[in-house]
Structures are given as C-alpha cells and as structure tokens.
Amino acid sequence: MSLKRDLGRARYAAAQGARVAWYMSQYMLARRISGPFNPPGEPKFEPKSPEGDAKRIRAAFLELFAKDRVNIEAGLYPAPNDVRLTRAIAALRNSASFFRDLPSVDQRRMERDGVEVREQAKGDGSFPTYYLQNFHYQTGGWLSQDSARLYDTQVEILFGGAADVMRRIALGSLAAALKGKDQRRVALLDVASGNGRFLRQVLDAFPRIPATGLDLSPAYCAEARERLSAWPQVEIVNGAVEQAPFDDGAFDAVTCVYLFHELPPRVRRDAAREIARVLKPGGVFVFADSIQTSDAPDLDRMLEYFPVGFHEPYFSSYLAEDFTALFGEVGLAVEETELAFLTKITRFRKR
Numbered sequence: 644m645s646l647k648r649d650l651g652r653a654r655y656a657a658a659q660g661a662r663v664a665w666y667m668s669q670y671m672l673a674r675r676i677s678g679p680f681n682p683p684g685e686p687k688f689e690p691k692s693p694e695g696d697a698k699r700i701r702a703a704f705l706e707l708f709a710k711d712r713v714n715i716e717a718g719l720y721p722a723p724n725d726v727r728l729t730r731a732i733a734a735l736r737n738s739a740s741f742f743r744d745l746p747s748v749d750q751r752r753m754e755r756d757g758v759e760v761r762e763q764a765k766g767d768g769s770f771p772t773y774y775l776q777n778f779h780y781q782t783g784g785w786l787s788q789d790s791a792r793l794y795d796t797q798v799e800i801l802f803g804g805a806a807d808v809m810r811r812i813a814l815g816s817l818a819a820a821l822k823g824k825d826q827r828r829v830a831l832l833d834v835a836s837g838n839g840r841f842l843r844q845v846l847d848a849f850p851r852i853p854a855t856g857l858d859l860s861p862a863y864c865a866e867a868r869e870r871l872s873a874w875p876q877v878e879i880v881n882g883a884v885e886q887a888p889f890d891d892g893a894f895d896a897v898t899c900v901y902l903f904h905e906l907p908p909r910v911r912r913d914a915a916r917e918i919a920r921v922l923k924p925g926g927v928f929v930f931a932d933s934i935q936t937s938d939a940p941d942l943d944r945m946l947e948y949f950p951v952g953f954h955e956p957y958f959s960s961y962l963a964e965d966f967t968a969l970f971g972e973v974g975l976a977v978e979e980t981e982l983a984f985l986t987k988i989t990r991f992r993k994r
Contacts, residue, residue, distance in 0.1 A: 655712055658726040666804035669738060673745060673800060680952065682753045688951050692943035699941040704805065707984040711808050719818040720811060720848040737796040744782050751780040757954030760784030773907050774859060779953045791838045791866035805984055810841050812983035813900055813931035816990045818848060820927040826852045832894040832921060834884045835902035839867030846874050859883050885913035892923040900931045904961040911969065919973035919993060928975055928991040936962045938987055
C-alpha cells in the first residue's frame, strides 16, 4: 500500500511539475513580448499593499498542490490524467492560438479598451450590458467560439498551471459534502458553467451524477455540450443566473466557480437570491472565486494588480464584498471555508 501511494505521489509530482513548467514558461514569454504595464501617458501603478514575500507566494503555490494530493489520497476525486500525448498535441495547438491572439489582447490592454465586444452584439438584446465586455481584454469576450476554445489555455497561462488545481479543491469541498450519498440521486447545478471545464472534473469524480450547466454564452454552451457528450445525463442550459430558468428547490447541490467577481454588486444579490431559490432546503452550495483583501496578505498586491492589468471592472467592489452576509440574507449559512492559492472556496448549506 505504501509503495502504491509513493508511486502515485511520484507520478503526480512529475506530471504536475511538467504542467507548471509548460504554462509558466508561456507566461514568462507572454510577459516579455507584451507592451509595458503602464501605457504611455498613464500614471504609474503604485500598489497600496506592502510588497509580499516572494517565498510566501511560492509557498502558497506549493501548498495548493500539496492540498490537491491530500484530497486525491483521501478519495475525494481521482488523480488528474491530463498529461498524455493526445493532450500534448492539443496543448501545442492551443498555445499557438494563444500567441497568435496575444497582440490583439495586448493592444486592447494598452488602449484600455474592454468594451469592443459591444459592437459585435449591437442590436442583440439577449445579453445584459455588464456581460458585453472583453473581460481580461480577451478577443470576442464571452461570445465567440474561439474564445470558448482558448479560455482554458488563457487562464492556465495566467495562473502558471494552477487553475485546474484550484478548481479541484472546490470539487473536494463538494465531494466532502456528498460523502455517503447515492450520486445518482443528487441533482447538481453548475452556475456559469462556461465551456464545461469544472463540470468535466465533477463528472470524472461522479460519473453518474445528474448534472445541469447554466451559462449565458451560446458559444461556451456549445463547447460544453461537445466536451461533456460522453455523459448522457448532463444538460447544458443557455441562460442568466439572475433569472435562472429552474423550479424552486430543483437541485440538491449548486456550484459556482469564478463568476461573482465579474458581476456588478446589484447583480450579485440577484444571483445569490436565485441560487438559494433553486436549491432544496438542506442543500449544499459550493462557491469558489478569487480570494479577497486580507485573506492572504502576502498576495494582496497581486489582487490590486488584477483589475489594472486586466479588464475586470467589478473586481475592486468584489474584494470588499461580505459574502457571508450576502448569502446569509437568502438563507445560506457558511459550513466551511478554505483557501487554495488565489482562490477561496466557501461551502454553504441552505437552512
């Protein structure tokens, strides 16, 4: 048993080490070929927080992978199996697409133009105004097929290969809440399911769970349906969380990963109300999003950088939002909170 565990750890370390090296090298290259942080004529960005300890930042990064391995050994979810030849070929293609697109992204960043996508959606009243932005200055915003295919590569490069690991810690919180339950009888809703990346992780761990993904982007929904086609019990619904098209108490569990920092304060409250409405009494809600100011003081400078270096118009208000109070107002009580590098995962229970 000890030998099997040690071999598993060795395989994990080798695969994740290679993955981090791959994405971190692309991050460094992207930084080198991009324009300066402060566009000409713009005041120099000066963080308010004291400079974080580089050793602590590195330690937090490594702690993330250690926690992931602990969860795997505890049986909360299977070890990742994403370092394979077929995946490597796809990764090369995605990397090439990322660097082809980078000059356009960098030009928007230098010009601080984050609303280009509004012209593309002109006359289409099916999207709320806050949604029609080039978040992260990405080409096509959330509306294009190319964006849906490139998104995973963009965020992995941004976080140095840690994005999937942070998502898996959220999966661990869900798995702990579902322990002992018959997965076939747990109706799950993944809010802002995007291209299905997190739902795929859920289904790798719970292959028989009846799952529904909800997302506002038709392009991302199409990508998710293709990615999750092996699971016939999965449904992907195109719609907005603040007007969720589901009956009261329709779900035993709800997950939401990396949505709320891109919502205006008013819409956050509407979204919280709808999440609570569609969740059954006693149901679980797993909420994963960016850490907030003072959650991990050594990382505060990175949080201040994010809305300046990227187009994240609601991020500053997100950092000050009291989510315990926000979700508490709609009947959701905190059960557990944990940090996973730049992500905070909070598990709520509906009273």
